[in-house]
Amino acid sequence: MKFYKAILAILLILIVENSIAQVEKNSVLFIELKKADSLTFDEGFNKCNYSALKKVLHKDLEFFHDLGGSQNLEQFYKAFSKNICGDSKYKPIRKLLPETLEVYPLRNNKKLYGAIQKGEHNFYIKEQNKDIYITGYAKFITTWIIENGNWKAKRILSYDHKPVKDYGEKFNANYAFPLFDNDKKIEELLTKHKIPSIALGVIKNGSLQQIRTFGNKKSGQPISSNSIYKVASLTKPITAFVVLKLIDEGVLDLDEPVSRYFIDEDIKDSKYLNKLTTRHILSHQSGFPNWRYLSDDNKLFFQFEPGTKWQYSGEGFEYLRRAVEKKLNHPFEEIAQEKLFNPLGMNNTHYYWTDKIDEKQYAVEHDKNGKPINYEKYTDANASANLLTTVEDYSKFLVHILNGAGLSKKNYSEFLKVQAQEKKGIDWSLGMQMLSDLPNNETAFMHTGGDYGTKTIVIIFKNSKDGLVLFSNSENGMILWQKVISEYFGEIGEEIVRRNLE
Template sequence: MKTYKLIFAVLLILTAKNSVAQVANNSNLFIELKKADSLIFNEGFNKCNYSALKKVLHRDLEFFHDQNGTQNLEQFYKSFSNSICSNPNFKPIRRLVDETQKVFPLKNNGEIYGAIQTGEHIFYIKEPNKKLYATERGKFTHTWVLESGQWKVKRILSYEHKPPTKDYGVKFNADYAYKLFDNDKEIEKLLERHKIPSIAIGLIKNGKIQQIRTFGNKTAKQPISNNSIYKVASLTKPITAFVVLKLIDEGKWNLDEPVSKYFIDKDIKNSKYLDKLTTRHILSHQSGFPNWRYLTDSKKLHFQFEPGTKWQYSGEGLEYLRKAIEKKFKRPFEDIAKEKLFNPLGMNNTHFYWTNEIDENQYAVEHNENGKPIHYEKYSVANASANLLTTVEDYSKFLEYILNGADLSKKTYNEFLKVQANEKDGIDWSLGMQMLSDLPNNETAFMHTGGDYGTKTIALLLNNSKQGLVLFSNSENGMVLWQKIISEYFGAVGEEIVRRNLE
């Protein structure tokens, strides 16, 4: 991606420097490149005409895409064979937005040796017995070189993809996002394209669960279902946070009391910061701890900075808090979670670790980037930061609960709604969840992701409009699909959420 950004920057500079040299739309150069572009897309991409492609693709072609990585000439051809042209019943179609095309000549000693072409294009899907429907718009920058009188494209950049918002010859269905929830075949084809075994989707609208949908398989030929259990990795953390907030609301725990009052890890018993660490610091990732001690050189827990002075993501912090709570109440944390959350909400298929209550046949086995199942470990102890086992329906119940105040007092709930720490520009943290403010439509989002090798999950809440989304995937490639769903379902708000998290 660094190479992509560098080339993109250079092309922008070249474009800017040559802006006064932009050729007219009726010039020979403009018309020639429009014809050459047509060979790539109207003939090659849209009609799968490989002979047309070969006429215009340079032998040293480099293709850069903001979602699908980079490709050379061989990989570019392979992509056409395996995805673009592999299924005539689900065919992507590209159309140039004519009025956006610009051409800038590149000269050496007054002679044109190449050109930069920029513009926008719209992508559609063509299916039998259906009207063509738009799925995505994006921008492109092509670098052309003139070799023996023949125009060859040497660099292709395709970027800033987002759902279309205008009518460019074929009407865009404004409800296309809902197709992701209503049309099983479209989801299944996306899963197949990206080698993703399954995705489970929970949709919340107006503060209520509206849909629970599942697509694909737990393992080969074993369909996923509403009762399928996923390991959701760091989506454990919001669960832990709200168990703690319930204790705080009941007056049984203090948000700003030193945690050392109840527990001291032997690794930090002599630290000068020991008595400064509070629950607020931990839930907002300001504990000063590393993510995990085993990732440090010493393999021991230590403060990397004074608690409360800056943000740093830490799984150790939540685990430290779990041990302190268990020591005070003399009860396993998972028992407290059942009492405060799981039982009241009917989250009957949610567990911190493997127990006899779990039907292993319902487990959504993790898969690698090639769609192959990988070995999974059956954890036997609770971890406040990771390894939660749950269903999309159970976790959707949890999000619905949060959206509706979580049965907390106004004072405690407002602590959750407040910015507690800043991760980076545009992304803050509340107590237990990432917080994105100043979104389009005056929206505020609360979200958390979970990702271990072979599993990718996300929980997202839009506080003002009372909407929510849960996406579980038992695939290393899962992020590709849920980023697309968020952008398409939540429109401009979703696009901004994805953008901030990708920067």
């Protein structure tokens, strides 16, 4: 019988690898099973929460382990009680590698009855009065069945267990990123996911601590600390703080109608025209769609009254740029250089291509297969996208924010406030996403940027004044940032990733 079960397990692996279509990671099915996996391991395995396990384990569970043999549900609970939760002084801990998680639906006549979930995880040991340390890693496949409307794990395969070479390697679960100390591992990840390069800026205690770069900006040309990336929507926080500095100087007011300085022809007759303020725009409550070109007539319009709800809008930031330029009678690039870039020494940052940019330093965008993409040299400022910058320059900007941004206490406190709610657990301040009530009573401010062939993310923490910048010139860069944040910031990072994936 064990022989046939082993054959079945192998066939299951082959099916997952070769035939069933994988679901998207933002799909309802993927998110539901990620939560179910969390009950199995985060609650059950890590916290010895038997009630959580009983919610997700099927009464006919079959558990296969390549080193420990096979078990039914009764045997599983007995071994679990003895080996996993029997000694509180020497506790095994499991951590999922989120970027490896995959889900494949199981259907019968198009009706969903189950799913196959696969991934990789690391195992650690937590001893009293010692830092947690890594012991090994493995792969897993779980077959989930829908029973009475609930997901139940009916078959679990745990295989390819391998010990780490340096058993007992120190690992600070709350604040560490072991990949920083393992260049070869990072390079392997880049190769595995066909990512040409990443550039990382590490901020600690309100100062830039480290810059690391891996891979190539283009074939055969290594990335460096002064390599220039197009950072997509990471343009928006820059724009927001240029505007906040103008507000601090009394040039603009956060709550005055933007129509005092600029009116777009498309909305000149709208009843909401004079209700739109700078605060609404910076907190994504303008009422505008993301981009007007997505509408049938290619015209700008209000989808709802400004300030009544949240909706991400690039048009809003562009509208504000035009208002500022008209008010000051200067191009926004010049205003940004004067108010932000020059004072901070952000010498390689521009809203568009200029003769000051060394094209040889450009990190060319790449598709999901690792092939370079033809890029466009924009020659006009866009307040929402296309900013060209380096990881060092953007890190300087974040350090500036963490240390008050040179603003008055009144205006800086406006940035620290929740201005709008995107969804439960994710709010927005002025120009940045805001995640409150994180572990250790921490609050994070973050923003992502993503165009075809480039994926970027920045994150800073209000209390610790730590932060991270990650640029990647790859369509696959999102895979890596989830791993980086989860591992580097430990429990806090995992919570941030979870909230963004839900």
